[in-house]
């Protein structure tokens with residue numbers, strides 16, 4: 001395993017570090033998701049103006065044509081600087097790569113620049129009440145109409161739907177009786193402000209409403225909003241889902257969790273808990289899990305440097321990250337101790353509710369972006385070569 005960096009990659013990392021040192025600001029506390037989104041738009045616009053958003057995209061679309069190694073290095077620098085995540089994550093991580101792979105030149109010209117600048121946020125209209133892990137069973141229909149389609153159905157768990165200008169939507173364009181179910185699906189860009197789109201926020205246990213139900217009632221979608229080919233949506237969705245976490249995900253998470261662990265270690269020390277066997281065991285476990293992720297990341301960097309693909313381990317990474325984030329969140333509440341049920345309050349509540357919020361959020365980690373059971377099935381079949389269950 002060769003871990004040495006090329007001089008141009010070192011120079012690239014140094015340029016990113018210098019910009020981030022001069023410009024990165026800590027994320028403030030927000031009173032609402034709406035406030036957080038507005039602040040996030042301004043921050044992302046600043047990043048985009050300096051071309052530090054979606055750096056892997058071709059320069060003609062506002063990227064830097066950065067190599068996978070450079071993307072990984074950038075993400076390490078970004079996380080180390082404690083810079084806030086760009087707000088248009090669905091647009092940058094899912095929609096952009098999908099448009100670069102399947103969109104027309106006109107679609108890329110129209111939609112990519114406002115994704116980078118966060119002028120237009122996107123959401124992902126894939127999951128439905130009856131279609132999550134088994135996405136191909138989706139029932140939303142797009143009927144042909146003059147110059148386009150009429151879209152009807154219901155989506156659910158749509159992150160940031162209430163703030164999005166467009167939604168990337170999977171809909172059935174052929175009856176299951178006419179085409180096998182994977183082959184009768186198309187991918188459409190839905191204008192979230194069009195008549196017939198109704199967004200109903202779902203309030204989570206944290207009190208926030210980051211995601212929503214989306215009802216679609218004969219929503220007109222113009223023909224030029226088709227992404228890819230008619231009935232070719234499953235292929236398009238494959239690209240989207242392959243980018244759901246992307247190769248940069250484990251690098252960002254490594255640095256974030258290193259920072260969480262350091263903070264929790266300090267808090268445990270402050271509260272005289274380092275000799276508590278449960279706390280000591282939890283810290284050791286978190287340390288080991290993080291070391292494994294770091295070793296995995298070094299191996300990935302070495303592979304990317306040689307021009308190889310990261311390998312079939314993205315399901316392992318998702319599973320390992322889920323365990324790590326959930327264990328660390330449990331540990332945080334053990335250290336916070338009696339203040340665990342509190343939501344706010346300085347002094348008596350270290351972190352003022354931050355660790356409690358993190359613990360509640362961590363419950364979603366084993367569901368979002370593919371459940372842990374599905375990741376285990378993929379590992380069993382595609383990595384270990386076990387027979388299908």
Ligand SMILES: Cc1cc2nc3c(=O)[nH]c(=O)nc-3n(C[C@H](O)[C@H](O)[C@H](O)COP(=O)(O)OP(=O)(O)OC[C@H]3O[C@@H](n4cnc5c(N)ncnc54)[C@H](O)[C@@H]3O)c2cc1C
Pocket residue numbers: 123124125126127128129130131132133134156157158159160211364367368369370371372373374377
């Ligand atoms: C925080 C968050 C954000 C999300 N954001 C979005 C979004 O923006 N857009 C979007 O489209 N979706 C989004 N989702 C939805 C997410 O993709 C789905 O929740 C996920 O795919 C699981 O689908 P489901 O909820 O329908 O559960 P189901 O698929 O119904 O699964 C229920 C249970 O059955 C298990 N199970 C299902 N099939 C199998 C199997 N074959 N073998 C073994 N066990 C199985 C699952 O592991 C799970 O425990 C989000 C979810 C979360 C939690």
